[in-house]
Amino acid sequence: MTLYLDLSQSTASNTHVLKQLGGGLNMNSFGSFHFNGNAIEQQLQASRKHVTYLQQQLGEQKHNVRQLQDQTEQLKRDGQEKEKKNNQLRKQLESLRAKHCQYPTISKQHKPWASLSRNGRWERKRNLAQAFKRISAPVHEEVKRIKVELEFAEGEVMSLIVRDYRKDEEKLAETVEKEDQERKILQAKDQYRISYDALHALRKAGVSHIPSKYSLLNLAKRLSTYIPIIHLGKSEAPDGYYRPLADVLEHMLKLPKHQHLLCCEHPVVTLRFACDGAKITKTKNAVRGVCKLILPEGQPQETGTPEDEATLFLYMGKEEYGTLLALSTRTRAEMAAASKGIQVGEKVIRVNWLLCSDWKAMAMMRGINQASSHVFCLWCKCNKSNIKDFTVEQWPVSRSPTDQTECLSHNPRDGYIKPDLLPFIPYTNMIPDELHLRIRISSKLFNQVVKWAIEQNKTAVLTEELKKLNIPFHFTEEQGDDGRGKIKKWTQLNGDALESVLQKLPLYRILDDGVKGIFRLDLLPKNALREILEANGIKSKKAKSQMVKQLQTELTPQKLVVDLQLLWEEFSTLMVALKTTCGKGTMDSRTFQDRARKWAKDFIKVTSDQDLIPYIHCLVYHVPQFLAKFSFLPRLGITQLERKNYDHHLAYFFSSSKQGGKTRKSVSLQILERENRLMAYISQQKAST
Numbered sequence: 001m002t003l004y005l006d007l008s009q010s011t012a013s014n015t016h017v018l019k020q021l022g023g024g025l026n027m028n029s030f031g032s033f034h035f036n037g038n039a040i041e042q043q044l045q046a047s048r049k050h051v052t053y054l055q056q057q058l059g060e061q062k063h064n065v066r067q068l069q070d071q072t073e074q075l076k077r078d079g080q081e082k083e084k085k086n087n088q089l090r091k092q093l094e095s096l097r098a099k100h101c102q103y104p105t106i107s108k109q110h111k112p113w114a115s116l117s118r119n120g121r122w123e124r125k126r127n128l129a130q131a132f133k134r135i136s137a138p139v140h141e142e143v144k145r146i147k148v149e150l151e152f153a154e155g156e157v158m159s160l161i162v163r164d165y166r167k168d169e170e171k172l173a174e175t176v177e178k179e180d181q182e183r184k185i186l187q188a189k190d191q192y193r194i195s196y197d198a199l200h201a202l203r204k205a206g207v208s209h210i211p212s213k214y215s216l217l218n219l220a221k222r223l224s225t226y227i228p229i230i231h232l233g234k235s236e237a238p239d240g241y242y243r244p245l246a247d248v249l250e251h252m253l254k255l256p257k258h259q260h261l262l263c264c265e266h267p268v269v270t271l272r273f274a275c276d277g278a279k280i281t282k283t284k285n286a287v288r289g290v291c292k293l294i295l296p297e298g299q300p301q302e303t304g305t306p307e308d309e310a311t312l313f314l315y316m317g318k319e320e321y322g323t324l325l326a327l328s329t330r331t332r333a334e335m336a337a338a339s340k341g342i343q344v345g346e347k348v349i350r351v352n353w354l355l356c357s358d359w360k361a362m363a364m365m366r367g368i369n370q371a372s373s374h375v376f377c378l379w380c381k382c383n384k385s386n387i388k389d390f391t392v393e394q395w396p397v398s399r400s401p402t403d404q405t406e407c408l409s410h411n412p413r414d415g416y417i418k419p420d421l422l423p424f425i426p427y428t429n430m431i432p433d434e435l436h437l438r439i440r441i442s443s444k445l446f447n448q449v450v451k452w453a454i455e456q457n458k459t460a461v462l463t464e465e466l467k468k469l470n471i472p473f474h475f476t477e478e479q480g481d482d483g484r485g486k487i488k489k490w491t492q493l494n495g496d497a498l499e500s501v502l503q504k505l506p507l508y509r510i511l512d513d514g515v516k517g518i519f520r521l522d523l524l525p526k527n528a529l530r531e532i533l534e535a536n537g538i539k540s541k542k543a544k545s546q547m548v549k550q551l552q553t554e555l556t557p558q559k560l561v562v563d564l565q566l567l568w569e570e571f572s573t574l575m576v577a578l579k580t581t582c583g584k585g586t587m588d589s590r591t592f593q594d595r596a597r598k599w600a601k602d603f604i605k606v607t608s609d610q611d612l613i614p615y616i617h618c619l620v621y622h623v624p625q626f627l628a629k630f631s632f633l634p635r636l637g638i639t640q641l642e643r644k645n646y647d648h649h650l651a652y653f654f655s656s657s658k659q660g661g662k663t664r665k666s667v668s669l670q671i672l673e674r675e676n677r678l679m680a681y682i683s684q685q686k687a688s689t
Contacts, residue, residue: 124666187678191678232327239666239667242330251679270352292308304635305640308680353425370679380621390597390600392621434634446501449511460507469505560606571651573595592627651674
């Protein structure tokens with residue numbers, strides 16, 4: 001490699017190059033330098049590496065400089081924020097000092113004390129008291145009483161009490177007592193359905209301890225929002241509202257009798273859901289869904305009170321599948337979510353759901369045929385052809401949401417007609433209601449006797465015997481639907497009256513009058529006549545007329561009356577066993593089923609299999625199953641829900657304010673607000689005790 005340099009011009013750059021090349025240069029006679037190329041190439045590569053290294057070092061130093069700049073800016077911002085906070089604190093401190101250290105001063109322009117009028121002195125004294133009260137605020141609270149004495153130029157002395165905790169505590173106690181009294185009076189007003197105008201009239205009449213109408217209305221307005229009430233939607237239900245499940249459950253768990261349920265880390269509670277429709281007028285119905293907290297087995301069991309039934313939704317409309325499907329969507333979604341876990345306060349609670357309602361409501365919610373259908377049962381697939389066969393040992397619970405989905409996609413459907421609205425509740429947790437079972441079977445037994453009394457012209461005797469039991473009862477005659485002739489109708493008794501009738505009504509005084517038979521034998525079918533004869537050990541003839549004569553001659557009316565009275569007594573015994581938890585009258589599930597099966601067979605013998613109803617099948621086969629699982633069924637029933645319905649009927653539907661009164665407020669909203677207030681009363685009472 002040859003490098004030519006112009007040596008005629010000795011520049012600094014040339015000199016620098018020569019120095020860098022070092023001793024590898026040799027000048028020849030022609031004025032050019034010759035050197036070793038490999039050594040120079042190695043030196044150039046080393047120089048390049050050194051330059052690269054220096055560039056990397058420079059980049060790192062620039063990065064460090066940027067970081068230091070960012071940190072400096074962040075420190076500046078933090079310092080500005082701290083300075084801003086310090087300024088705010090200084091201002092607050094200055095305002096507090098100005099507030100508490102404002103000494104009372106009397107301007108020279110103000111009149112002296114001696115020249116003030118009576119009102120002027122009172123105003124001056126009030127201002128001075130407030131000023132000294134502000135001054136004494138920093139004094140420790142252990143100082144219970146502070147008294148200030150002022151001496152004026154004229155020699156007059158004035159005393160000011162600027163702190164007196166004893167009087168303040170008395171005033172606070174009076175305020176608390178006054179609020180407690182207002183709450184108790186408002187609670188009595190809601191419980192016993194007293195109007196605001198009635199209380200206002202008593203106050204005007206001189207009853208001093210009754211608070212003003214204005215105070216009661218303000219308190220009611222505040223308590224009515226104890227749990228949020230949300231409209232179901234004006235287009236879907238103009239008069240319909242619901243309450244969130246989480247808020248309702250939180251209220252339940254606040255009560256002292258339920259607080260132990262939250263002791264475990266992952267609490268599980270049992271809630272019973274029920275749906276019930278109530279007929280308000282001939283054209284208007286009210287439908288509500290409620291839940292009730294069920295205590296675990298082994299704890300004291302009780303049927304509870306109407307306040308234990310917490311309403312989840314309420315609407316004015318028809319009790320039918322489509323309406324319930326649309327208006328209970330939010331509640332059912334919350335229930336399904338709660339079965340996996342729901343946030344209540346600081347804990348996640350899992351809910352184990354039970355279902356109990358009357359037959360119609362449960363069939364509707366489950367999407368099953370009603371009781372009049374061929375496949376009628378809500379738990380098994382028993383049909384009307386084998387309902388009278390009580391030789392079958394068991395009819396286990398065979399329905400399930402999976403089975404329902406499969407049956408709806410093909411025939412036969414086994415009683416399923418629509419999708420299940422509550423698929424998260426297993427059929428093994430769907431309990432028959434003890435109240436409706438008792439009323440339906442009791443009504444069947446009593447109405448049989450009423451029909452037989454009509455056939456024997458003993459209606460007057462029946463009415464008189466019921467009058468002795470203090471049970472109002474009468475017959476009426478109405479024109480038939482075809483417009484020809486008249487039909488007899490009679491009073492339908494409630495559950496308590498039916499229970500008293502089955503236990504105390506003497507049938508022999510009503511039906512034992514020498515007539516051969518207590519019912520029209522010729523109206524019974526041939527199979528029924530044969531069964532009655534064979535059940536009483538009598539060989540039956542072939543012709544129906546001959547079998548009727550056999551019964552009239554060989555079967556005395558006295559025996560039929562006695563058997564019927566025994567049938568009533570045994571049914572009463574079974575119902576007492578359902579409502580008894582311990583002691584006399586209790587039965588285990590196996591004993592109950594054996595006696596219920598025998599009673600059902602006697603029912604066919606004494607009356608007829610034509611009078612069998614689905615509730616009798618339920619009594620024999622399904623009540624013992626749930627009795628073995630839950631031991632005490634009335635605590636799961638809806639007796640208190642029926643009482644709640646009756647109370648609301650009296651409070652709203654049978655009152656002059658059923659359309660909202662002067663406020664034109666929705667009836668369902670009024671009902672839920674009243675229920676909110678009653679729940680607030682209970683919560684405050686339990687908290688105070």
